[in-house]
Amino acid sequence: MxxxxxxxxLHAVSVHGTVGRAAAAxxxxxxxxxxxxxxxxxxxxxxxxEREGRGVRLTAEARQLVATAQQLMAIVERAETDLxxxxxxxxxxxxxxxxxxAARGLLPGVLAELARRHPALDARLTEVDPHLSVDLVxxxxxxxxxxxxxxxxxxPAPAGVEQAVIGDDLCDxxxxxxxxxxxxxxxxxxxxGGERWVCQPPGRVCHDWLVRTLRAAGHEPDLVHTAEExxxxxxLVAAGLGIALIPRLGRGPLPEGVVEVRLxxxxxxxxxxxxxxxxxxxxxxxxxxxxxxxxxxxxxxTGPA
Numbered sequence: 001m002x003x004x005x006x007x008x009x010l011h012a013v014s015v016h017g018t019v020g021r022a023a024a025a026x027x028x029x030x031x032x033x034x035x036x037x038x039x040x041x042x043x044x045x046x047x048x049x050e051r052e053g054r055g056v057r058l059t060a061e062a063r064q065l066v067a068t069a070q071q072l073m074a075i076v077e078r079a080e081t082d083l084x085x086x087x088x089x090x091x092x093x094x095x096x097x098x099x100x101x102a103a104r105g106l107l108p109g110v111l112a113e114l115a116r117r118h119p120a121l122d123a124r125l126t127e128v129d130p131h132l133s134v135d136l137v138x139x140x141x142x143x144x145x146x147x148x149x150x151x152x153x154x155x156p157a158p159a160g161v162e163q164a165v166i167g168d169d170l171c172d173x174x175x176x177x178x179x180x181x182x183x184x185x186x187x188x189x190x191x192x193g194g195e196r197w198v199c200q201p202p203g204r205v206c207h208d209w210l211v212r213t214l215r216a217a218g219h220e221p222d223l224v225h226t227a228e229e230x231x232x233x234x235x236l237v238a239a240g241l242g243i244a245l246i247p248r249l250g251r252g253p254l255p256e257g258v259v260e261v262r263l264x265x266x267x268x269x270x271x272x273x274x275x276x277x278x279x280x281x282x283x284x285x286x287x288x289x290x291x292x293x294x295x296x297x298x299x300x301x302t303g304p305a
Contacts (some may be wrong), residue, residue, distance in 0.1 A: 002043065004076070007069035008046060009036035010058075011234045014066045015141040018055050025126055025141060026097075030173040040065075073140050076138050076198075077279070086253035090284035095138070098146040099130040101230060102271065105250030106299070107146070110291050121284055130205055137161055137274050144279075144288055148269045150209040155272060164289050167296035169249045173269035174233075174259045182259040189263065193219040200243040201226045210245055213267070236257060249299075271296065 006014035013033070021031040048062035056068065080092055091150050098107050107125055114123050128136065133145035138158045150153035157163050175181045186231065191204050192214060197275045207226070214221040230251055233244045239256040247269055254260060273289045280286055 003036075003040070004069075004072060006036045006040040006043070006133065007065065007072065009033045010040060010062060011073065011139075013037065013049070014058055014063070015136060016227075020160070027124065034074050037063055040150050042113070052074060054108075060109045068164060068259060070140055072120075085281060085283065088283065089120060090118040090287045092100055092116070092284065093124065093254050094144065094284045094288065095123045095142040095148040096123060096144050096146070096288070097128045097133040097142045098125060098135065099148060100127055100228075101250030102146045102148070103127040103250075106271075106292070106295060110288070112297050113291055113295070118284075118287065121230060121285075123288070130242065134158065134161065135273060137276060138140065140276065144285055146292065147274060147276045148271045151267070151270050153271075157274065160277045161274055162277050162280060163272045164293070166273055166292050168269040169247045169269050171245055171263070171269065173243060173263045174237045174241045174246055174254070175259050175261055178258055179243065179259070180242075181243070181261050184261055186262040189217040189265070192217065194222075196222050196224045196242040198227065198236040198244045199223055199227040200228065200233070203256060204228075206245075206247075207213045209267075209269075219280075251303045 009022065009026065009028075012026050013019055016022045016025055019033050019037075019248045020030050023033045025034065039046060044061070044065070047059055048065065049056040050059060051057075063088070071228045096107070101126060111123055111125060114121055126142065126143075130147040130149075132157065133142070134157065136142045137145045138161050145191075146166065147155055155163075173181065173187060181187050197210065199210050202208075207223075209222075211221055224242050225233075227233050227236065230246050233246060234251070236242060237244050238255050240257075245263065245267065251269075262287065275285050275289075275293055
């Protein structure tokens with residue numbers, strides 16, 4: 001009989017692409033994941049992973065097993081949901097994924113409240129980029145994700161994934177002290193031509209939004225520095241190396257030398273909670289979504305959403 005935990009390990013490698021990332025998502029060591037898959041290969045008398053450069057590639061037999069594993073995991077999830085509903089209280093393990101600024105600025109308080117109010121619930125967070133988190137939910141790699149989209153780049157929710165709005169995160173233009181915009185109350189997008197920008201790398205949602213927005217306003221962006229983390233971008237602005245457009249969530253206090261200016265119209269990104277269809281019946285999912293919305297309401301001063 002096939003072992004479900006070993007199938008989970010193989011499924012995680014297929015979702016995350018490497019043994020190391022799969023191990024991080026499962027909370028195991030890479031050697032533990034490798035051992036699980038090696039045992040599965042012996043049980044099935046089949047080669048499941050093949051070396052490909054520095055990574056691995058799933059064989060055709062492994063992909064078939066992954067499809068079966070996903071069906072079995074869905075059955076187990078339904079059984080766990082039914083048991084949790086009968087108890088009426090959030091319990092069991094709940095895996096969450098969130099983009100970096102939400103993981104830093106929103107999730108700590110949410111997770112602390114869940115742990116305090118529901119000691120039987122084991123909530124575990126993984127930080128991922130928003131465009132990856134939706135796929136992780138759809139494939140069953142995580143139970144719930146916090147993701148975001150922008151006004152000109154809506155978040156695609158695939159079939160089988162449900163979502164709820166958490167709230168709207170506002171975004172400000174950050175400039176060095178002494179910049180011509182520093183003394184302004186607001187700046188129009190049409191005035192941004194000729195500026196040197198610091199932003200996230202290509203492929204990130206914020207980077208793509210900035211490029212599309214500037215081009216829509218008639219400007220070809222001059223992206224002089226890129227960095228993954230918003231605190232690094234703020235530090236580059238403070239050094240006078242460019243200007244940046246950075247959301248408020250998880251940004252923290254601005255250092256000396258950086259001025260916040262309103263961009264007109266004000267850029268907004270919308271935060272969502274996403275889960276697999278039907279999983280909202282699980283008390284842990286419903287309570288986590290409610291807590292996310294309540295904490296966001298407290299942040300922006302509107303009360304619970």
